[in-house]
Structures are given as structure tokens and as C-alpha cells.
Amino acid sequence: QVQLVQSGAEVKKPGASVRISCTASGYVFNNFFMHWVRQSPGKGLEWMGIINPISGSPTYAQKFQGRVTMTADTSTSTVSMELSSLSSDDTAIYFCARDGAARGYSYGSLDSWGQGTLVTVSS
Amino acid sequence: QSVLTQPPSASGTPGQRVTISCSGSKSNIGTNTVNWYQQLPGTAPKLLIYSDNRRPSGVPDRFSGSKSGTSASLAISGLQSEDEADYYCAAWDDSLNGRGVFGGGTKLTVL
Numbered sequence: 160q161v162q163l164v165q166s167g168a169e170v171k172k173p174g175a176s177v178r179i180s181c182t183a184s185g186y187v188f189n190n191f192f193m194h195w196v197r198q199s200p201g202k203g204l205e206w207m208g209i210i211n212p213i214s215g216s217p218t219y220a221q222k223f224q225g226r227v228t229m230t231a232d233t234s235t236s237t238v239s240m241e242l243s244s245l246s247s248d249d250t251a252i253y254f255c256a257r258d259g260a261a262r263g264y265s266y267g268s269l270d271s272w273g274q275g276t277l278v279t280v281s282s
Numbered sequence: 283q284s285v286l287t288q289p290p291s292a293s294g295t296p297g298q299r300v301t302i303s304c305s306g307s308k309s310n311i312g313t314n315t316v317n318w319y320q321q322l323p324g325t326a327p328k329l330l331i332y333s334d335n336r337r338p339s340g341v342p343d344r345f346s347g348s349k350s351g352t353s354a355s356l357a358i359s360g361l362q363s364e365d366e367a368d369y370y371c372a373a374w375d376d377s378l379n380g381r382g383v384f385g386g387g388t389k390l391t392v393l
Contacts (some may be wrong), residue, residue, distance in 0.1 A: 194382065196327075203386045203387040204321075204327065205384065206381060218380060254326055254327075256327075259329070264332045265332050265336075267314070270329050270338060272328070
């Protein structure tokens with residue numbers, strides 16, 4: 160079965176960077192794009208970006224341009240997301256989620272999700 | 283403020299039919315398909331509807347989606363207590379070189 164396993168919770172100080180990993184199993188990693196979505200406490204979902212695991216080419220939400228870096232390692236079936244210059248506004252749960260287009264779903268339909276990684280930014 | 287607009291709350295009694303609306307614009311719902319997600323408390327979202335009205339395998343046919351112009355709706359018939367959750371609509375938006383956009387979410391309460 161498809162599994163996306165994310166790295167553990169992080170506590171960071173303002174101005175620092177955080178790197179979250181997401182390791183996939185149960186499917187052909189190269190065939191599916193991966194998204195990152197975050198959810199601030201008590202708030203809704205916010206799309207951060209998408210990465211093509213074969214080319215490594217990312218597309219970022221304008222809000223995070225210059226602050227986010229998404230990478231993919233096909234040898235370990237892992238995608239990573241690094242967010243820099245953290246502030247308290249970045250305190251959130253971060254999810255990786257697979258794009259279902261390669262299985263016949265529509266592009267942008269997120270058919271499998273990681274368990275989420277809580278990032279707390281506090282001085 | 284979310285790009286897609288949803289009512290913050292909805293409610294119904296067991297067995298009832300409820301609908302949740304999602305309003306967008308030409309660049310998102312008007313051009314691309316709509317997806318719906320269900321998020322139970324403390325869990326990751328789950329894909330409920332894709333391509334406006336298609337259900338992934340395992341999703342009960344009590345859940346259905348529709349779209350007209352720049353608006354979409356999720357309908358839940360035969361409401362059950364376990365349907366109490368947050369529901370989000372989402373779509374691809376062709377502005378700003380392409381981006382994913384979500385609604386603000388609707389908290390469904392089963393009375």
C-alpha cells in the first residue's frame with residue numbers, strides 16, 4: 160500500500176531554517192509528482208508547492224518564493240522541503256501529498272498524504 | 283483569505299442531506315477541475331472527490347460532487363455521525379504561473 164512517512168516534529172527559533180523529509184513506499188516513486196501543504200493551528204490548508212521527482216523541477220507558491228526549497232532523491236524515494244527565515248507565522252503542520260494524476264486522477268488531486276510534521280517556531 | 287470561498291460551518295441531523303458550496307473564479311474552478319477533501323480531527327486530509335464528481339475507490343456513494351461555472355458543491359446524503367469533519371475544496375489556479383488553491387474549509391457538525 161502507498162505510504163508517505165515524514166520526519167519528526169521540529170522546534171526552531173525565529174530566523175532559522177527547517178528541513179522536512181517525506182519517504183515514499185508502495186508505488187513507483189518516479190511516476191508521481193509530490194506536493195507540500197501546510198496547516199497553521201486551527202486554520203485551513205495552504206498549498207506550498209509541487210515537485211517533479213524525475214526532473215527535480217519544483218513550482219512554488221508565490222508566497223514562499225525565495226524561502227522554500229523542494230528537492231527529490233529518486234535513490235531513496237524521498238522528497239524534502241526546506242523553509243528558511245522562519246517566523247512564528249510558520250508554526251504549522253506540514254504535509255507531503257502525492258499527486259494522483261499518474262493513476263488516472265486529475266492533476267492536483269492529492270490521493271495520499273503523509274502523517275504531517277509539526278514545526279513550532281518560538282524564541 | 284482563501285482564494286476559494288466556503289461557508290465556515292454546516293450542520294445536519296443523521297439521515298439528512300447536506301451540501302457545502304465552494305465559490306471561485308474563472309482562473310481556478312472556471313477552468314480546472316475541483317477536488318474535495320475530508321479531514322477528521324487530528325488526521326491528515328483524505329481525498330473524497332476528484333475531477334469535480336469522481337469518487338476514489340472506498341469512498342461511499344453518499345458523497346457526491348458537482349460543478350457549474352465558477353462554483354462547486356459537495357453533497358452528503360444519509361448523514362452519519364462519522365461524517366463530522368472539516369471539508370475542503372481545492373483546485374488548480376492558472377494565475378501566477380499555476381498554483382494549487384484551497385477553500386477555507388467547512389466544519390460539518392452532525393447534530
